[in-house]
Amino acid sequence: MRITRVLSAAALMLGLAVTPAVADSTPSPSASEDGGAPTEAGTSFRTATEIEQGQTATASGSTGDYLYWSFPADAGQRPTVRATVKLPDTHAAETWQIDVYDGLRRRQSCQSGAQTRAVAADAASVEVACVLRTVRAWSEPWAGDPLPGTYYIRLTVVDLATSDLGLPVDAEVRVDSKDIGGAAAVDGELAHPLVPGAGAISESGEDEYTKKTLLASLEPSGGWASGWWSDRWVWTAIGGALAALAGIGGYALTRGSGRPSRVPPGA
């Protein structure tokens, strides 16, 4: 048993060494691209401003506007959407809300985060956030799981006094995601990420993007994951190797050290 303990300790070390490295190798958005961050927001799904993950996008609007952005999210990521709204100097009590929709315009639930927040009169700003579920590479068509593709953010005030209608506000929105890695790796993949307008690409038979029909053209930096890689390969391979070592160890135990004592020398 000592051997197994030693072996599992070794495996633990090896696993610890390997897992983070693997997690790093999957495409993750670079966080240093604030240079060309969008300064406008769209006002509908169709006109949503595309942003990249890790970018802080800003927009000026009016209280009562529905501000839309879209961002790409890939399998294995757990996106967190945060928005800050700078409110005018004087205003009544308001309630702000952020909603996230997937590429099929289905509303996606937030597993945590203050999605809706009420602020008292004359508060300087309000912060709302939404942590999505982990994006899976595949799910059944009858399920509402988040899938790779475009996601829409809608930021708006849901409860306000008429006197506040139209007052200028400044919004700031940012999407970051946590890489969940192999823990979220599932079998199967989509024909094409849930990007609205993907049908046009499929029909033309080429990967040519036409702005005319494609509603969202941003991809995760590094492109969409092909879906076959996950750190499960590493875990399983290490498991196999350890099993083999343990097998040898078990075999060796039964053989004892050297030749069996009962066998006469020279036999």
Next chain:
Amino acid sequence: MIRTQRLAAGACALLAALTAGIAFPAGAVADETTATAPKVNLVLDVSGSMRARDIDGQSRMAAAKQAFNEVLDATPEGVQLGIRTLGANYPGDDRKTGCKDTAQLYPVGPLDRTEAKTAVATLTPTGWTPIGPALLKAADDLDGGEGSKRIVLISDGEDTCAPLDPCEVAREIAAKGIGLTIDTLGLVPNTRMRQQLSCIAEATGGTYTSVEHTDELTDKVNQLVDRAADPVVVPEAVAGAGTCAKAPKLSSGLYTDREEFGQQRWYRVNVPDGWELRASVSVAADRAVSPAYGLLLRAVTEQGREIVRGEAAGNGRTDVISTGLRYPKAELEEAGDGALPPETVCLQVTHSFSPAGGVKTTPGLPLELTVDVVHGPDESSDVASFGLGRGWWLLGALILTGFLAGLVWGWLSRWRVAVWRTN
């Protein structure tokens, strides 16, 4: 990627405009670019109340003029800009005449900045506030062309020409033309005006802004003009049917329709084997509706069996409610590629919006439908990726199994050696 595309497109447009400008007089340029050029019509209230001096110490009219000058300077190339006034000419008391007082100050077309500025400079606050009629005329000004159309209404008072409700006018305008948006700006607004102007904006998917300072006005109008210049996908108008059999056949694309309260809309899509249908639909609340609402999108076979559905429900303030579905059609192994005709899938859209009291129910609510038929795989044989495992339990189990297998193998071979030896 978009940025570079837009830059490139802008550069191309500029180059084209320059070369065309050299080769032909201005008139000839119009023909080539007018078809898709975005059009903006600025509608300015020049009613008597614009004399009030309450914007940064100057009169509302002066503030508007200053803002217009700056906006005209900043208007992007390729945007066709026009200016219409309301209440600019008739100073009298006759309501009937006053309510017809709207005039085109500068026609929608390629912009001559100097001319437009000169025209704006002549304005003096005069008459009534006929918002409804002005919007109707402004929509006519924008007629023709396939680019996006936007009306920016700047007013300092509510409509004085009842019973024509400008809100309903806006809704009818939106129902007539595709891609027409009305944005409204209220100068030093009161509550009723806020409600009316935001109702106009809501009816067309536009925005409402209150303005109390000149720079706010300039920034907002500039922002709206820039928004008009942004390239957007223009949806195709389609009329869904009441039953699947009569429904229009759609291919991949973006469509728009109108759906009245309590109505259902059907569309048909062909889905070949091994392809996936993706459909999403959104229904906009372009008028006051009851606070609880829902939307249902069903994919149904021609025989009436439901394949998959997307549903959404909500309550409270909203611009739109949306849902979607996808239907991957498995590739049949035994039937060869293309051996079977594509399956016709019927899409049924129903919404459960109900109109708030006193709101007109026609035209129907705007509906936007995207259809994508995508080729490729969608299958899964195992929950885990390729059936692989991960985690310490897996390692433990594998090690234990390996160890036990080694033990058994060792004992077996010892036993075999012993048996062989005794024999």
